[in-house]
Amino acid sequence: MRESVRNIANDFRALVAQGRAGETTPPGKYPVRQPPAKNMKILAWNNTLEQLAVDLARSCEFEHDTRKKEPYYGKFGQNLAFESAPLDTVYTKDVVLKLVKSMSQSWFDEHYDFRYGPLPSGVMMSYLHYTQVNNSQ
Numbered sequence: 001m002r003e004s005v006r007n008i009a010n011d012f013r014a015l016v017a018q019g020r021a022g023e024t025t026p027p028g029k030y031p032v033r034q035p036p037a038k039n040m041k042i043l044a045w046n047n048t049l050e051q052l053a054v055d056l057a058r059s060c061e062f063e064h065d066t067r068k069k070e071p072y073y074g075k076f077g078q079n080l081a082f083e084s085a086p087l088d089t090v091y092t093k094d095v096v097l098k099l100v101k102s103m104s105q106s107w108f109d110e111h112y113d114f115r116y117g118p119l120p121s122g123v124m125m126s127y128l129h130y131t132q133v134n135n136s137q
Contacts, residue, residue: 001093002045008101009043009133012108016040016134021111029112037134049076077132079107107133 015021019036056065064078081103089095110130119131 001096002050004097005100006043006045008097008104012104012133013040013043015108025112032112032114034111034114034116040134077135079129079132081106104133
């Protein structure tokens with residue numbers, strides 16, 4: 001499961017690395033082609049960050065984990081998402097991976113609102129999840 005989740009993230013990052021973000025444009029969006037990434041690293045799984053995510057999910061609080069500011073954990077970012085499903089949903093591996101891909105796709109699709117260049121400071125933009133998806137750090 002971990003490898004599949006990591007591969008989903010890396011597949012979206014590969015699109016950015018290849019300059020393919022904005023290749024197609026949905027109705028109502030402006031075509032925005034972005035340059036290929038110059039330093040797109042392949043993500044590796046981190047068990048410590050996994051545990052932070054598990055702890056956060058179990059807390060049932062939809063907010064970023066404040067421990068990310070502690071030096072022990074190093075520098076990392078977080079994207080949050082949730083999806084509702086019928087109570088009788090059985091969360092098989094396939095169902096979970098479909099949800100992960102759907103949420104990752106929604107973060108990636110924020111590239112339609114992103115304009116390449118320095119980010120304005122102090123402003124909440126509609127593409128911050130996208131910037132986290134393709135962060136080279």
